[in-house]
Amino acid sequence: MIDIKLILADPDGVKAKLAKKGCEVDFAKVAELDAKRRELIKKNDELKNERNKASAEVPALKKAGKDVSAVIARTKAIGEEIAAGDKALAAVETELNDFICALPNLPDDDVVAGGKEANEVIKVVGKKPEFGFKPLDHVTLCTKHGLIDYERGVKLSGSGHWIYRGMGARLEWALLNFFIEEHLGDGYEFIMPPLALGYNCGYGSGQFPKFRDEVYWIENAEAEGDKKKMKFMLPTAETALVNLYSGEIMKESDLPKKLFAYTPCFRKEAGSYRSEERGMIRGHQFNKVEMVQITTPEQSKAAFEELVGKACSLVEKLGLHFRLSKLAAGDCSASMARTYDIEVWIPSMGIYKEVSSVSNANDYQARRNGTRFKSSVTGKNEFVHTLNGSGLATSRVLPAIVEQYQQADGSIVVPEALRKYVGTDIIK
């Protein structure tokens, strides 16, 4: 969430930044509510002070054998006033909090305004493969080689589900292994989090309340109506990892914290199907290795570059043609100040599809979930910065590999980097 102090100090500046994301806001209400809040706190604190003092007289008076009924009557009256004040304060704070929490993160200064159309391609790596034959699409190729069983996936769990089989499962597993080894080599810690998370994780990562309808909820029949008892299947490991140290004060010497996790990811993806997205371009469950860094504010820019570099390096080592785009403010997700996407070429679709999205949330997520560290710069507890990047999601890498590496005879060459995991050079 955005620091309310920043909103109060520079409402127009914040407004201008949010406008880059296409978000129109009016902060008059915030100033008003905050003034009301302070007034109520002041008044209530004074009343509490009065009550504490009066109440402290009681034992002394009792000891002296004096009548305490007058004091008690007075404190009782004050108590009633405090109760009313607390109630009013809670209402104001809830209203204020709901408003602030609904605001997206501020984009970085160098992130341009606008939506998808304003995205900027930063670099292109490799070339579109040229086939001396009519190339097949990945659905045909995967079916032909028995790599993916689309039909039985649907039979078991409905549309948007598929089954990796045989060499397909080995290829998928090889990708995951390859990513994991790379991250281990870079000194990142391997995390295997729970796949079902509590509401607080969704909130702390900035995905809730806005996206709470886009995840799968596991309902607890006995806890019906109680949100806190319900769990949801994680839509990305980011949701778990950025909450790892929530509510804690980290040591500055432990930062930057470099983590990665392999998890399946579960998403409803309601209404987002497009006719050309056949096969495994968009599914309800897919595998992803996610990188997360938790850093000091000073470290976060370098950490972002590192994550982008790592993600690019993975695609590059797989020998795939891809491009790197810097997203415009409106195309970054709500929690993020900046995002770079890596998109890999899918020949059959004639477009680039995202395989990695690297983002810096700055302190937006940390403010929501309360992750801080003792800063040697300010001497105070400061919020950390959180960054995340897919490294990588497999569901589009595998189609890209299958399509980009297909041969005239229909066989598929296994990328060099994966051979030791797959156990073969070519899938025939």
Add this chain to the structure above:
RNA sequence: GGAGAAGUACCCAAGUGGCUCAAGGGGCUCCCCUGCUAAGGGAGUAGUAUGGGAAAACCGUAGCGAGGGUUCGAAUCCCUCCUUCUCCGCCA
């Protein structure tokens, strides 16, 4: 899933309604005395969040696992929840 016990600060721990706005240790920090390694003496040690204040000072408020409640007053009594430990049950 069931039964019992517990959760107090960096750690251990006292504390069943008001001289506890949390005792006492340990540890840590500083000072003194000794002296180059030991031992002793003294002081400090509730972080944090938040309101007032130009303010580093200073004055309040909240805070004893979390959230409610009772009360003039709650670490203490009541309710709900979380976590840990012990035992039982179930189990891939």
